[in-house]
Amino acid sequence: MVHLPGPLRGRAGRRASVSAHGATVREVIDDLERQFPGMRFHLCEEAGVLRPFVNIFVGSDNVRDLQGLETPVPDGASVYVLHSVAGGSPGL
Amino acid sequence: MAPRRRYPKGTIVLTVGTKRGLFLLTSRDRQSWKTEGPYRGGHRVFHATLDLRDGPRLFAADNGDFFGSFLRYSDDFGRTWVEPRQGIAFAEGSGLSLKNIWVIEPGRASEPHTVYCGVDPAALFVSHDGGQTWEMNQGLQAHPTRTKWQPGAGGLCLNSIVMHPSNPRRMWIAISAVGVMRTDDGGQSWLFCNKGTRADFLPDKYPEFGQCVHRLLGHPTNPDMLYQQNHCSVYASENAGNTWTEIRANLPSDFGFPMAMDVHHPDTLYTIVEDPEGRANFGDQFTVYRTQNAGRRWEHLTKGLPKGQAVRLGVLRHGMCADSLDPCGVYVGTNTGQLFASRNRGDSWKMIADYLPSIYSVSAAVL
Numbered sequence: 001m002v003h004l005p006g007p008l009r010g011r012a013g014r015r016a017s018v019s020a021h022g023a024t025v026r027e028v029i030d031d032l033e034r035q036f037p038g039m040r041f042h043l044c045e046e047a048g049v050l051r052p053f054v055n056i057f058v059g060s061d062n063v064r065d066l067q068g069l070e071t072p073v074p075d076g077a078s079v080y081v082l083h084s085v086a087g088g089s090p091g092l
Numbered sequence: 093m094a095p096r097r098r099y100p101k102g103t104i105v106l107t108v109g110t111k112r113g114l115f116l117l118t119s120r121d122r123q124s125w126k127t128e129g130p131y132r133g134g135h136r137v138f139h140a141t142l143d144l145r146d147g148p149r150l151f152a153a154d155n156g157d158f159f160g161s162f163l164r165y166s167d168d169f170g171r172t173w174v175e176p177r178q179g180i181a182f183a184e185g186s187g188l189s190l191k192n193i194w195v196i197e198p199g200r201a202s203e204p205h206t207v208y209c210g211v212d213p214a215a216l217f218v219s220h221d222g223g224q225t226w227e228m229n230q231g232l233q234a235h236p237t238r239t240k241w242q243p244g245a246g247g248l249c250l251n252s253i254v255m256h257p258s259n260p261r262r263m264w265i266a267i268s269a270v271g272v273m274r275t276d277d278g279g280q281s282w283l284f285c286n287k288g289t290r291a292d293f294l295p296d297k298y299p300e301f302g303q304c305v306h307r308l309l310g311h312p313t314n315p316d317m318l319y320q321q322n323h324c325s326v327y328a329s330e331n332a333g334n335t336w337t338e339i340r341a342n343l344p345s346d347f348g349f350p351m352a353m354d355v356h357h358p359d360t361l362y363t364i365v366e367d368p369e370g371r372a373n374f375g376d377q378f379t380v381y382r383t384q385n386a387g388r389r390w391e392h393l394t395k396g397l398p399k400g401q402a403v404r405l406g407v408l409r410h411g412m413c414a415d416s417l418d419p420c421g422v423y424v425g426t427n428t429g430q431l432f433a434s435r436n437r438g439d440s441w442k443m444i445a446d447y448l449p450s451i452y453s454v455s456a457a458v459l
Contacts (some may be wrong), residue, residue: 007159038175042159045189046182053158083158 002028002079012036020079025056026069028079043071043081053084099169103459104415107150108425109137112449116170122421125444137387139195139410142457151223153193153209161193163209165223178225180209180217195410197253200260204268210250214241214267216279218380231280232265233294234275237301244268244304244323251409252308256315264308264318264333271303272320274333285333288323289429291348306409307351311358319387321351321363321409328387339387344374350412354420354437359386360439362422363413364407372404380412382438396441397432405430410453418457425451 001004001017012018012035020035022028033040043054047061049069050056057080063071099105099118106117106125113130136155143149150170153450155161163180164173180388182188191212199206209217211224216229232238237406241248247267248266256262261278264285271286291303302321311317318329320336325346328334348365361383367374380393398405406427415421424441429448434441 007156038179041179041181046184047187047189048184049189051158051160 004081008042011039025063025071028073055082099459101459105142106458107140107142107455109140109447109453110451111136114140127445139453141196141455142458143198151196153196155192163193176224180226191247194251200255208253210253212247212249214248214250229279230284236280241270254310255306266305266308269304271301272305272333288336289322289327291325306349309353312355321348327378341389343390349409350407352412352414354414355416356418360384372406376401378403378405380438393438407436408452411451412428413454413456415456415458423454425454
């Protein structure tokens, strides 16, 4: 299951959790995009990298600390999409 | 389904983009105002404009903090919003990623479904179907100097779009910190129009490009006439941007961001110059500056505007506008959330909203 933060639930039929499949985080995002067109743009910049304030966890591990979008997603793993604690950032 | 929101003909609608959403202020007489919103609450709305050419369509530059920037539009004054079928984004593989949407400009009256949009990193997008689908102008991206363009503090933002009123092949854009550019072939190619404008922050003070233009305005009846508020003074061009003349005259500072025009008296311009260090009003009096002779002399407009040792108000590049009535109304939003209005061309002012989030933009439309 992929657990979505509040601002993205409107894109997914107001669901907090959705089912998505893939062997890696990138493939899971591809599946999310197939189901909910436009979801990829929320998560990734056009250049193909995660947005700066978007964090994706596989289980309890932040994929930035692993292999990024190529991080493997084991069968049955929970994937969490969260935004950073970015308060105080000059741009925000 | 909620009934479609309507306002009486003649209503003045101010669209106020802020750091935390979009507000609408409406008035029949420009004396009493009703505030509605926030719409897109929590989002940074850099710019919003109400396009009246084909029925009221409200466009907003909806820059999210975390999950991307989107142009959206509303046909019911903000109650519901539509995301374009093909939104504003760079092509995958281009190496570019959209940071912020800076300005949305309805096209000419003769092309009622055309809308332009400027973004950071500097690019011009156009829609020919009222905002449903967008495509990037390729000529600007292919400009031979593109890799040398440097951002200003706010980013590499395309912040102003000016159309020639009758020649569909000619238009101007302003990019901070690149300068003014013009196309004469419908956007296939772009040339620099920066002769005579300074870039004090560069070794060469008068480069071909690299100027930090904060706001560019066109003239309603003389399409060769342009004005700009620049990082390094205020300028006018009488020849479509080929050359510029400084019109700072008696302004107390050459640094400012916004600029507005009385379209019925286009020699009448408004600007706000600031202390470049403090990025707020010069001295203790918050002042709007008006010229009625195209910049030969500037009047200090202060009646009804705050004064005091602790008054330090900043106004961003889209934070001031004039409406299309005669005498025109002038509107100024501050980066501390006050909105000031004048219904008599700036002669006197009153605050019509306070405690708004930091104001990024103010646009006026008369229904």
